[in-house]
Amino acid sequence: MNRRHCAAAAITLVCALTVLTAPVEAFAAPSPPSPAASRHASDPKNPVGPGTGAKTKAKKQSKASEPKKSLEEVREEIEALYRKAGAATDAYNLAAEKAKKQSDEIVRLARAIVVGRAKITELKSQAGAQAREQYRSGGLPPGAQLMLSDDPQLFLDGVNRVREGQQAARGVLGELTRTQQNLETYSKDASTNWEKLEANRLKQAEAKKEIKEQIAAAKKLESRLEKEERARLLKLEQEAAYKMQTAWLSSGALKDINREASASGKKALAFATAQIGKPYVWGAEGPDSYDCSGLTSQAWAAAGRPIPRTSQEQWRLLPRIAIKDMRPGDLIIYHDDASHVGMYIGDGAIVHAPRPGRDVTLAGAGSMRILGVVRPDK
Known part of the structure; x- marks a missing residue:
């Protein structure tokens, strides 16, 4: 992964955080309409057509013929609905808890990315200063410059400084490499947590829908009672x-x-x-x-x-x-x-x-x- 693109993607992530077909009925040959039915059919103020009254009556008879549930059966059905709602509530709460943890982790990673980018800027500045110093000294390594010196004391005094400078240069480059690797890891982790966060939000939404449906069904049953x-x-x-x-x-x-x-x-x-x-x-x-x-x-x-x-x-x-x-x-x-x-x-x-x-x-x-x-x- 290109490190610059990876870090940029992570910062973009941080910014995003802040911001049946009906059955065919068969009819017998129609009987001649009665005078009353004819009057209803021809009356523009009465849209009820022939046969509508019979259908309504049949519907009422069908509803009336349905066996009425006992109160104990209603109680058991309501209890079952509320238990389903309870199970869905647990699913909702668990998804919410996981989403919060992932959101907190993304925020932590985002802060780490910001700190890492600042550190890289600082380390690059140090490396640049070292490169400029080498350029000003003619491009020769410090050790070579000392070897060419006519002053023995200068050579002896500078050995420790050269050694310290070399260690510092290696330290800057090593820290720069580690920081860039960390940024790549942070970006990958942030992306993974973002995907998990979105998945848990979907689970929350599904559980919320289930809860509302079960509670609404239970309340509907209860509302029908005197x-x-x-x-x-x-x-x-x-x-x-x-x-x-x-x-x-x-x-x-x-x-x-x-x-x-x-x-x-x-x-x-x-x-x-x-x-x-x-x-x-x-x-x-x-x-x-x-x-x-x-x-x-x-x-x-x-x-x-x-x-x-x-x-x-x-x-x-x-x-x-x-x-x-x-x-x-x-x-x-x-x-x-x-x-x-x-x-x-x-x-x-x-x-x-x-x-x-x-x-x-x-x-x-x-x-x-x-x-x-x-x-x-x-």
Whole structure:
């Protein structure tokens, strides 16, 4: 790669940073229109043509003939939609986190390129000064000039200076070469990070679309319910959670769980419980709203222990422990895809940000399917 072009490309990068075909219907031979139909067809103020009323009626009958879903089926469908939205939220958050890291790295590389270009200018100036000095001395190397001198003392005094000058010249050329090589590396790294940044932005956009579609579908289902049905739906949600929690407790899961939180765990707990009542918003990490992993990651950051941003990364990277060994402050990961997380507070309960339309709240630790437990400060 031409070094000048490489460096120029990198600086340009820095500047860029700142800146079905419808089915054919078969009809029987038409019957003679009735007088009323004829009047409708000839009335310019009434565009309804013959047969339209029959089609509308058939459509209504078809819709009415569709089996109505039970409220429990609606609840399960809404829950599935919100879980899909939760998984997409994790994908969005992970892409956002990676994009931020790549953006920060590009900025770092850009600064290094600017420093490197300034250094090259300085080194070239030094090399030029040395070349001009050699020209003024007749183009002879300093050693040759000393050998031709009639003054022995001048020869002896100049030996060290010649040696120092030669070392300095080699040092300038060596540093110039290394700096130019570094610039090439910085430029390649910046280009690679730029491509990764754009790829993660696309992932963000795709995940954002998925989130909005799932939430919109869930809200549409809920909006079709009458006020009384929505109240019953909430009650069904609570009953389903209570049933799972009761089964979990009956299994003896809490039998040996009586440990106290660590010092940092207590700080994380204090932060998380102080957010109770704030709304769930996907992609949010405070201070006014949170998603599930936004709450847990910020709580542990407040405790001085930064952890991964998403529930899936928390499950993948943090130390795992057995349920029987968990203590307050530990994170419980839920569902097979690790798409939800809550913080254990003790006595079989968690604090978590449930889903869109709900607020940060307390819930039974076993009210959802547990995948496992991780400990940020192990």
